[in-house]
Amino acid sequence: MEKKITVLPGDGIGPEVVASAVRVLQVIGKRFNHTFHLGYATIGGAAIDQHNNPLPDETIEMCENSDAILLGAVGGPKWDHNPPELRPEKGLLRIRKHFDLFANLRPVKAFPSLLDASPLKREVAENVDLMIVRELTGGVYFGEPRMRTENGAIDTTVYSTAEVERIVENAFELARLRGGKLCSVDKANVLETSRLWREVVEAKKKDYPDVQVEHNLVDSVAMKLITNPCHYDVVVTENMFGDILSDEASVITGSLGVLPSASIRGDNFGLYEPVHGSAPEIAGQGVANPAATILSVAMMLQYSFGLKEEAAEIERAVSAVFDDGYFTADLARDGVRILSTNEWTDKVMNEIDTSFVSESIMTTYI
Ligand SMILES: NC(=O)c1ccc[n+]([C@@H]2O[C@H](COP(=O)([O-])OP(=O)(O)OC[C@H]3O[C@@H](n4cnc5c(N)ncnc54)[C@H](O)[C@@H]3O)[C@@H](O)[C@H]2O)c1
Ligand SMILES: CC(C)[C@H](C(=O)O)[C@@H](O)C(=O)O
Numbered sequence: 001m002e003k004k005i006t007v008l009p010g011d012g013i014g015p016e017v018v019a020s021a022v023r024v025l026q027v028i029g030k031r032f033n034h035t036f037h038l039g040y041a042t043i044g045g046a047a048i049d050q051h052n053n054p055l056p057d058e059t060i061e062m063c064e065n066s067d068a069i070l071l072g073a074v075g076g077p078k079w080d081h082n083p084p085e086l087r088p089e090k091g092l093l094r095i096r097k098h099f100d101l102f103a104n105l106r107p108v109k110a111f112p113s114l115l116d117a118s119p120l121k122r123e124v125a126e127n128v129d130l131m132i133v134r135e136l137t138g139g140v141y142f143g144e145p146r147m148r149t150e151n152g153a154i155d156t157t158v159y160s161t162a163e164v165e166r167i168v169e170n171a172f173e174l175a176r177l178r179g180g181k182l183c184s185v186d187k188a189n190v191l192e193t194s195r196l197w198r199e200v201v202e203a204k205k206k207d208y209p210d211v212q213v214e215h216n217l218v219d220s221v222a223m224k225l226i227t228n229p230c231h232y233d234v235v236v237t238e239n240m241f242g243d244i245l246s247d248e249a250s251v252i253t254g255s256l257g258v259l260p261s262a263s264i265r266g267d268n269f270g271l272y273e274p275v276h277g278s279a280p281e282i283a284g285q286g287v288a289n290p291a292a293t294i295l296s297v298a299m300m301l302q303y304s305f306g307l308k309e310e311a312a313e314i315e316r317a318v319s320a321v322f323d324d325g326y327f328t329a330d331l332a333r334d335g336v337r338i339l340s341t342n343e344w345t346d347k348v349m350n351e352i353d354t355s356f357v358s359e360s361i362m363t364t365y366i
């Protein structure tokens with residue numbers, strides 16, 4: 001198979017974890033005989049510095065000519081006081097909106113060898129296997145008006161019925177393929193958009209008699225996700241609730257550094273990025289955990305390219321390296337071996353192919 005991937009390293013630890021994920025992609029390409037053509041472009045703070053624009057036109061153009069996008073992370077203190085249109089995060093929001101990537105899948109799976117790194121008791125965290133389906137192109141992130149007023153500020157949560165229907169449908173389909181359980185999360189006791197959300201879920205559930213549905217308020221889910229995470233299979237929710245709940249859910253696994261994500265829209269195209277951010281305080285030190293970005297590549301292989309065996313091989317390799325007792329600093333505890341980002345990536349590559357990679361399978365286009 002031959003595919004074009006646009007790589008957007010971004011800011012902070014973004015370039016470090018993306019470099020690791022690209023190396024793992026190379027070794028997979030070699031072992032399974034695929035050619036991945038990579039084109040690099042800027043986004044976020046790096047793009048502001050070079051082009052005075054967090055999402056330059058040339059980046060959009062390269063992505064439009066690709067089969068998938070791999071992104072690191074954006075943001076950092078350097079740009080925190082920029083005007084809203086010149087913030088790194090604006091580039092991320094724009095690329096999601098431009099490509100209509102409305103479904104953000106954030107799987108949360110406990111790796112057995114990481115359980116001791118979780119602040120939760122082993123019996124609470126083990127066997128967790130849930131999927132947060134976060135609506136990604138609507139809600140308060142994009143609603144108008146948004147502005148400063150004379151005596152305050154305004155943000156607006158907006159959802160159309162169609163926007164809710166498509167994400168809810170997506171979640172029902174996933175629940176059908178997984179454990180058959182769907183928890184819809186809202187704040188229907190307060191918000192009008194949440195009451196619409198609940199109505200849409202109720203209407204759609206007639207088409208999915210095989211899926212068991214519950215509605216829960218977001219504040220209560222924030223608590224139950226920690227006290228009883230095994231209860232959940234698919235969790236579907238609006239943009240901001242999904243953002244918050246997914247970072248919260250990462251503590252179950254031991255580190256935010258292991259949570260991948262896929263942002264998709266119903267065809268094969270998608271953007272793949274770790275759930276975490278640019279972690280500026282550890283950037284440039286070679287200590288970041290690349291697992292989330294490597295696992296995001298696995299999601300790309302599965303969702304955009306239909307390469308299930310290759311995706312499973314990456315997941316197996318990551319798990320095996322943890323099982324062998326190798327971790328990055330975010331997962332440090334007594335009795336484990338701490339490796340740098342690159343050393344840990346080497347271990348994963350070795351798991352996949354002991355002879356590593358030939359540069360010839362990689363070509364840079366554009
Ligand atoms: N998708 C994205 O690009 C994205 C997501 C979240 C935050 N951000 C941006 O990142 C910047 C920093 O935000 P933050 O500190 O709130 O969140 P963050 O996710 O960058 O970091 C939160 C904590 O987790 C740690 N961490 C995160 N990823 C890690 C990894 N791979 N390995 C080891 N430790 C890791 C960090 O060191 C920090 O302690 C902000 O500018 C924010 O806007 C970007
Ligand atoms: C950086 C920020 C805009 C982004 C979001 O809130 O969606 C991040 O937190 C994420 O989870 O991808």
Ligand SMILES: [Mg+2]
Pocket residue numbers: 243244247275
């Ligand atoms: Mg977030």
